[in-house]
Amino acid sequence: MTNPDLKAVSDGVPVLGLEAKYYNDRELFQRTMEKLFYQNWLLACHSSQVGKTGDFLSLEIFDQDIVITHTREGEIKAFYNVCQHRGHKLVEGIGNRKLLVCPYHAWSYDLEGNLKAAPHSQKVPGFDSAKICLTEIRLQNFLGFIFINLDPDCASMDETYPGIREEMLSLCADVEQRQYAYHHTADEGCNWFVAVENYNECYHCGPCHPSFAKGVIDPASYSIEAYGEIEVLHHTSKPSSSDDAWYDVSGADYGSFFLWPASSIQFYPGGVVNSFSWRPLAVDDVRVYRTFYSNNGEVDETLQKVIDNDRETTFQEDLDIVKEVQRGINSRGYKPGPLVLNPEGGINNEGPIQKLHEWLRAAVD
Numbered sequence: 001m002t003n004p005d006l007k008a009v010s011d012g013v014p015v016l017g018l019e020a021k022y023y024n025d026r027e028l029f030q031r032t033m034e035k036l037f038y039q040n041w042l043l044a045c046h047s048s049q050v051g052k053t054g055d056f057l058s059l060e061i062f063d064q065d066i067v068i069t070h071t072r073e074g075e076i077k078a079f080y081n082v083c084q085h086r087g088h089k090l091v092e093g094i095g096n097r098k099l100l101v102c103p104y105h106a107w108s109y110d111l112e113g114n115l116k117a118a119p120h121s122q123k124v125p126g127f128d129s130a131k132i133c134l135t136e137i138r139l140q141n142f143l144g145f146i147f148i149n150l151d152p153d154c155a156s157m158d159e160t161y162p163g164i165r166e167e168m169l170s171l172c173a174d175v176e177q178r179q180y181a182y183h184h185t186a187d188e189g190c191n192w193f194v195a196v197e198n199y200n201e202c203y204h205c206g207p208c209h210p211s212f213a214k215g216v217i218d219p220a221s222y223s224i225e226a227y228g229e230i231e232v233l234h235h236t237s238k239p240s241s242s243d244d245a246w247y248d249v250s251g252a253d254y255g256s257f258f259l260w261p262a263s264s265i266q267f268y269p270g271g272v273v274n275s276f277s278w279r280p281l282a283v284d285d286v287r288v289y290r291t292f293y294s295n296n297g298e299v300d301e302t303l304q305k306v307i308d309n310d311r312e313t314t315f316q317e318d319l320d321i322v323k324e325v326q327r328g329i330n331s332r333g334y335k336p337g338p339l340v341l342n343p344e345g346g347i348n349n350e351g352p353i354q355k356l357h358e359w360l361r362a363a364v365d
């Protein structure tokens with residue numbers, strides 16, 4: 001089978017980047033939300049963040065408010081976070097309650113989404129509270145990570161990303177024992193796709209991430225490849241062998257699984273589990289959730305060092321980059337340039353960018 005990447009290179013026909021509209025057109029952005037973000041699995045939180053009966057956690061996927069709950073039966077469920085009376089947002093933030101009470105007229109729901117009380121409704125002929133419940137959303141617990149999909153007819157996580165569960169377990173056999181330890185967020189000031197592209201190539205790691213390239217990974221062995229025919233990019237590397245490693249990186253290799261369109265579960269060497277979830281705010285802004293996990297939910301000295309180093313170096317460096325790229329794409333001088341498709345793969349290769357372009361265009365063109 002001819003690899004299209006290699007064919008393009010051998011034909012001497014450069015593959016160009018995308019036109020600006022994919023990053024800054026409002027109508028195309030709206031289509032992207034409908035075709036991608038409302039029809040694909042997205043990392044919402046970790047099961048340990050809603051670990052007890054009554055726990056709830058709210059989040060937003062662009063203009064859709066969602067709440068995750070832990071029911072009395074011990075199930076984790078997801079609902080649109082919207083009251084079934086006249087549409088007020090039901091709850092804010094995170095917490096633990098027996099009932100979710102709407103702040104507008106005080107209708108209350110149990111954690112299974114059933115309406116339990118609606119003040120004065122008993123005077124209304126035919127009012128049947130048993131028929132009223134929150135609108136449920138597909139949810140899956142995938143190795144402890146809670147994914148949601150706004151498409152009620154979607155395929156399961158394992159059908160969508162076959163083989164990934166096994167790959168993760170082979171890298172970190174006890175990943176399911178991990179618990180949420182810490183997260184921080186940033187509004188990146190760019191279109192979500194600028195951030196996702198930037199995450200999925202390490203051609204910029206040499207010039208932009210000297211600390212990461214020594215502290216975590218081994219650049220000579222780093223590679224990002226599509227995982228078979230599915231919409232996953234698999235980042236792999238041996239651990240850093242530098243004296244500047246951030247911590248004792250012996251043990252399991254580095255691996256990261258970018259699950260199209262906007263989630264990544266990442267294993268730093270030795271099983272330091274962390275994740276990214278990108279949630280668009282507007283055509284030119286996206287909030288990234290950067291989350292770290294540990295065995296007991298505590299941040300120990302090593303994890304603190306990883307969090308601090310990442311936040312001060314790689315994470316901040318990427319924030320600076322993506323803002324400038326968005327500004328550049330909006331420039332009247334922007335023209336899509338040729339991708340660096342390196343037939344040898346490795347760290348200096350924009351093959352994964354070409355894949356992302358294919359997947360985006362298949363959804364929105």
Ligand code: FES
Binds near residue numbers: 086088102104
């Ligand atoms: S909108 Fe929620 S109680 Fe009225």
Ligand SMILES: [Fe+2]
Binds near residue numbers: 208209314317318
């Ligand atoms: Fe980067």
